[in-house]
Amino acid sequence: MIQRLKIPVLLTLSAALLSGCMVVKTTIQPPxxxxxxxxxxxYTIPNILxxxxxxxxxxxxxxxxxxxxxxxxxxxxxxxxxLDGLNFGKAVIPNLRLExxxxxxxxTEFTLPVNLNLASKIADIAQGRKVDYxxxxxxxVDTGLLGTATFSNIVVAQGSVNN
Numbered sequence: 802m803i804q805r806l807k808i809p810v811l812l813t814l815s816a817a818l819l820s821g822c823m824v825v826k827t828t829i830q831p832p833x834x835x836x837x838x839x840x841x842x843x844y845t846i847p848n849i850l851x852x853x854x855x856x857x858x859x860x861x862x863x864x865x866x867x868x869x870x871x872x873x874x875x876x877x878x879x880x881x882x883x884l885d886g887l888n889f890g891k892a893v894i895p896n897l898r899l900e901x902x903x904x905x906x907x908x909t910e911f912t913l914p915v916n917l918n919l920a921s922k923i924a925d926i927a928q929g930r931k932v933d934y935x936x937x938x939x940x941x942v943d944t945g946l947l948g949t950a951t952f953s954n955i956v957v958a959q960g961s962v963n964n
Contacts, residue, residue: 829944830868831952832875832899837862837906839934839958841926847915855915857923861892861936861958864906867899873942874898876949880938880957882911884922889913892936932962 839861847855875897890913936958
């Protein structure tokens, strides 16, 4: 009778130990983005001697929200700015900490050298014409115990430039 009890007890103890060692798989959700504002804030006009010496600066305020039940350390957000479908440049936001289910408003600038395509878009904006923008990013996050994750081609912002 003692022999018969040993096997079920050993099986129960083994199952309890194994279940304690099992890792619960948690899916990391990418941060969510909501644009607060996007505008052309500065334009330096090129001069005749150097027609491509100008710069244009677009400023974007975006609320970044962590939809996860655990904190995220965003190591890097790298975004591409497209105006009417043409890629004009990048912006990088490093080191952003988001608490569990928390959010933060981030301001980023796209400072771009002027070329003929960008000068044309700026002229459209100055004249009140519609210029569509799109910001697509790659986001790299560190969750601590769950490791790091990279999310690509996330649309952060989409709309029309406000002058």
